[in-house]
Amino acid sequence: MTPDMEQQLQALLDKQAIMELINAYCNAADRHDNEKFRSLYHEDAIDDHGSFFKGLAMDFIDTLPDIQANMEILHHNVTTVNIKLDGDRAEGEVYILAFHKISTEEGPLDLLIGGRYFDKYEKRNGEWKFTYRAVDADWAHLHQPSLVNLKNPIIDGAHIGRPGPEDPSYSIFDLLQWGQR
Template sequence: MELLNETKLKQLLDRQEIVALVNDYCNAADRHDQEKMRSLYHPDALDDHGSFFSGLAMEFIDMLPQIQAPMAILHHNVTTVNIKLDGDRAEGEIYILAFHQINTDEGPMDLLIGGRYFDKYSKREGLWKFSHRAVVADWANLHPRSIVNLDNPIIKGSLIGKPGTADPSYEFFSLLKRGERSWGDVIE
């Protein structure tokens, strides 16, 4: 019975670390934090972002500043998480809602995507990271003219999120730091 409980506890901790990895990815993307993003993938990991990129994840991360430059707002939200563990490897189907406000020559436009990440993870040297991630779009809602209104009186005085280090979270938090994972201290 004790061995069964130890196995379940290990699986629970592994699953939680993978969920934290997925959430860290969203945070890194939204804050344009390439250092943190790089820490989430194994060096030989693959990433498939459709027409943006398909290949080695580190090469994709090198391209992120250019890809994200016109994006005034990125807001990724994880919904349904399905993870299957098998020792030091795992797979996940992660449902996502991702809002993008993109600056164009005609002014800002909004894109809301509902989709999934098809993920493969592996645990190396005691740490779970992505070994392969593929983005799947299930639907998209496009507004050629942005409907975002951050000047609305209802949010007057509120902190306003921004990409990069201008985001107010970097002044507010002392434990959640730029470039660092939220989970993953190796305890063995």
């Protein structure tokens, strides 16, 4: 294998590791798995979630139980991902569609956000993690009351996703376990 091919292979491996990090973030958000969240950020990482929080990611994770308390459904979908590598650091622009069903005093509402994450990553001790993540909202669609109907006969008998360890994925999977990337 030539040095150029070795460099290309390493770039592919690094980008795959970053993609797995991005996907693990979505899983942790949707399952409200805050311990998994902690494993995705370096200790000195910054998270910028706009009005919710801006500061150390570990402090942001401490606020998540309160933020997530009224979220009946979270469903993150990654679409376009642009990653630029520079040795053991990288930057990424990650397009996202994030659906939220939120309980309010007036009843549940649906919020669909199309946005992007502006990420910085570093590989330390051989592992890629976030050093910075900012949320960008490009558009949002709000509907109140909620249009979600999980009692519709067309989905009768289907597994229904839930936040936390009651989600059916935890009883089905052996390899994709709670708290793991």
